[in-house]
Every structure is written in C-alpha cells, then in structure tokens.
Amino acid sequence: MNFLRTASSLALRPSGHILTRRTALPATAFAVRYLSDSTKKTIEDAITRNKLVVFMKGTPDAPQCGFSRAVMQILTVQGVDMQNSLKSFNILADEELRSGIKEYSSWPTIPQVYVNGEFVGGCDIMLSMHQSGELEKLLLKEGLVEPEAEENPRA
Amino acid sequence: MVSQQEDGPVTSSIRSTLTDLLNPEKLEIINDSSKHAHHSAMRGVFSKETHFRVNVVSEAFAGKSTMQRHRMIYGALSKDFDAGLHALSLNTKTPAEIAKANEA
Numbered sequence: 001m002n003f004l005r006t007a008s009s010l011a012l013r014p015s016g017h018i019l020t021r022r023t024a025l026p027a028t029a030f031a032v033r034y035l036s037d038s039t040k041k042t043i044e045d046a047i048t049r050n051k052l053v054v055f056m057k058g059t060p061d062a063p064q065c066g067f068s069r070a071v072m073q074i075l076t077v078q079g080v081d082m083q084n085s086l087k088s089f090n091i092l093a094d095e096e097l098r099s100g101i102k103e104y105s106s107w108p109t110i111p112q113v114y115v116n117g118e119f120v121g122g123c124d125i126m127l128s129m130h131q132s133g134e135l136e137k138l139l140l141k142e143g144l145v146e147p148e149a150e151e152n153p154r155a
Numbered sequence: 156m157v158s159q160q161e162d163g164p165v166t167s168s169i170r171s172t173l174t175d176l177l178n179p180e181k182l183e184i185i186n187d188s189s190k191h192a193h194h195s196a197m198r199g200v201f202s203k204e205t206h207f208r209v210n211v212v213s214e215a216f217a218g219k220s221t222m223q224r225h226r227m228i229y230g231a232l233s234k235d236f237d238a239g240l241h242a243l244s245l246n247t248k249t250p251a252e253i254a255k256a257n258e259a
Binding site: 057064065066067092106107108109121122123124125128 | 191194195196221222225226229230232233236240241242243244245246
C-alpha cells in the first residue's frame, strides 16, 4: 500500500499538470486516459468564449447534486444574470466531458467553476470566496455583476 | 448521523494518507455518504464510503492558497478517487488561522 501511495502521488501530482503545461508530457496513464482532443477543444472553446462557465451535475434550473445546487445559489445571490451570463454544462449528460473536465482541471470533483478562462474552484472554494467577499470582487472585475447602487447616497 | 465507531477502508486510507502528507494538528473525517446515497450519480454504487467532509489543521498549509491546499489533498488521494471516492468537502486551516478565528 505504502509504495503504491508514494508512486501515485508522484506520478499524478496534479499541480504540475495544468500550471506548467509541458510540451512533451510523458504518456502517463493519467494524461492520456480520458481527455480526447475533441473534448479538450470543447472545454477550451467554452472557457475562452464565455466569462463564466460551470461544469455541473444537472442544469441551473434543476441541479442534480447538492454541491452543484450550492454553486448555483451562490451565483444567484451574487446577482449573476443566470440566463445570459452563465454557460453551464451538464456533465451527467456527457460521460466524456465528465471525465475530461476532471483531467483538464486536475480536479477530481464536480462542480467546477471557470471565470475568464481560469479555474476558480469547486463548491468549497466558491463558498469560502463568497463569504470572504473575494467572489464579489472577482465577479465585479469581470463585469459579471453590476456594482451595487450606493445605499445612502446622501449620507 | 453516521456513527464514527470504526473506520471503513476508504476512511482509514484517507486518514493514513493525510496523516503522512500533512502531519496534521487536527484531522476530522466525517462520512456523509448516506446523505448522497440516492442521488443519480450514485445509482449502482454500493460503497458506503463515497462522500466525506474533512476538517484538517496543519502547518503544511502555511503560505498556500485554498486552491493549493485542496490540490495537495486531491493529488495525494488520487488513488482513492480512482477507487470510487466521489466527493470531499474540505476545510483546510493552519494552526495560526484557527488561533486567529478563536480570538475574533
């Protein structure tokens, strides 16, 4: 067990995968297992053409998992225009995308949120960014929400 | 509530991996699987160990963003994900952050 753990954590070290995209990645099982060129292109097109992309279980109106639902609720509370500003993918309807996005992001769970082409995180990170105010800052910066009107302009 | 009597194989694997990786000051692993047993992705899955909450306090997180902390853990647990682990809800803090939160 022990040697297995060491071997896999070295071979699958995920941080290097996305941050330092090496041109000649060794064909490890992890790197070639799921992500086809067409799926990769689908993902890259989606995250470059849309400011806000969520890969989720179900749809924004009918999430199929509590974590995906939580992310939709957070974005709604933040004031994102869920009809026009959000591009979502239901990974339950596309097995290749489901495994592909996990590998693309080096992140093993769904939902996954991309803002302006960058992976922001899953449910836990969205929730903590929501609570800390970081999410609002990010959404404002990317123009995904409108600045709130001054509450007491004359005060 | 899920009882916390004996660790199943996945729980003990998570526990030993994270203990080796992080030398944590505190490590709490809560099995939430029963709450998710009925959702569609779990159809045909009979494992009782698929969804966990993990609260971990470790000095190893110092100077790292939440994303980096989560990636450390996900990377170390990749074999568990391959073997059927489905969801982890992570709360990752350093001892200093806990102390600060307690002060406030």
